[in-house]
Amino acid sequence: MILKNVIFSNQPYTRTLVCHLPMSQNSSKNVAVIGAGSAGLVAARELQREGHRVVVFERENQLGGTWVYTPDTESDPVGIDPNREIVHSSLYSSLRVNLPREVMGFGDYPFVAKKKPGRDPRRYPSHGEVLEYLNDFAVDFGIIGVVRFGMEVGFVGKMENGKWKVSCRKRENDDLFANEEYDAVVICNGHYTEPRIADIPGIEVWPGKQIHSHNYRVPDPFRDQVVVLIGGAASATDISREIAEVAKEVHISSRSATSGVPMKLPGYDNIWLHNMIEAVGSDGGVNFQDGSKILADIILHCTGYKYHFPFLETNGIVTVDDNRVGPLYKHVFPPAFAPSLSFVGLPWKVIPFFLCELQSKWIAGVLSGRISLPSKEDMNADIEAFYSSMAASCIPKRYTHNMDDSQFDYDDWLAAQCGSTPFEEWRKQMYLISRKNKRTLPETYRDEWDDDDLIIQAHEDFVKYIPELAQEQKLSR
């Protein structure tokens, strides 16, 4: 491994880059990466660092995936129609990140505030700042040159010669097709685009409107409406408060509502908390399991997303079953195709950028032969044991990639495989504090905190990658 100091144009900082020495031609692979969101970008970087030749296919005309906000929405507001034109991003206009920027950034490319016009220096910045950060990342690591923009992958399948066929089309010009062969494919197509909606008895006769949060952008369409919002995760929390400013009433229906009776949300005149919906009726009524009934105009599903790989053909070997993508060894490699097919970024309830960085290092190292995988039998046995332990604990399949309680162990395991820096203690503590604050102080956690000591520790660590920060730290003391 060698260390290089590089000064980048447009960058106020010098960053210290880690480069692996080039490997022999034999272990260098031709790799297709699908998607130029945060996962695809960091996968491309790690593959290139390891000496592989990389092409990134991106169906949009710019990088950033989720972080490319668009006011456009899909023609089917609940996202069921298979023929609808897909809008990739699910961001709403007012979205600010829900992790502190110190935690959120890549391990060796800190997401620090930039003193440049147009940048958002807040600790929990708006979505546009994340897109700027990803653009900086792609420029600094020379990734833009390997991205094929506007290219939608429509088919990925294994050929008899052992290589992978990747077929793509230019999104704006259906006639332009390309078929190419690669040694390996890394799938980074994101999993916040294909809506999952709640099953509601009676919905076929209910006369109101329905929309999934994938198509929520601004609160205006909810003015003076009675809204039932289903869900209890981060987006549901943000959107319910935002809508309540213009709507007549907002009724949040969630599994986590513990009280058996409807309750007003403290601090709000027009938000009520209910447990699950029992049924809806042709009179516009919505009956909750808590025994209450209201007449509503709109049901807003903040009920999450489905994994979806419409381009992947594996003859039924890799499947999505009740939102379990499997069988996958450690959420990355299907044993039957390892290591030439891999997935980055499937786990949820995690710190995504950091986790994807480690998964990508692992994939790159395994592809070059620097890191070994267990035998196919041992990988399958590991997967079986994992699935059996979930079944024994009555955990539904759809929670297979939920890492609420296991991400630190998982990240440390990946880091050990790769011989790279384990999860920093400050990052762990900061994440846990922010998660608690998000739950207990949902309106204020982005602007008030009391973990300045951890911010100082983080910045002391960041000096390794951005030496100029040391000077700033001295001046601010």
Ligand SMILES: Cc1cc2nc3c(=O)[nH]c(=O)nc-3n(C[C@H](O)[C@H](O)[C@H](O)COP(=O)(O)OP(=O)(O)OC[C@H]3O[C@@H](n4cnc5c(N)ncnc54)[C@H](O)[C@@H]3O)c2cc1C
């Ligand atoms: C509303 C919302 C808020 C979030 N807030 C946060 C937050 O505060 N902090 C945080 O860390 N994370 C947050 N996330 C999670 C966020 O999605 C991840 O952090 C991360 O950006 C996901 O990156 P990705 O590369 O896996 O997927 P994406 O960003 O979705 O990128 C996938 C890319 O693949 C491309 N693609 C898909 N299919 C094809 C195809 N067939 N051919 C070619 N290209 C294709 C897409 O165009 C896209 O560019 C949030 C997610 C949502 C939906």
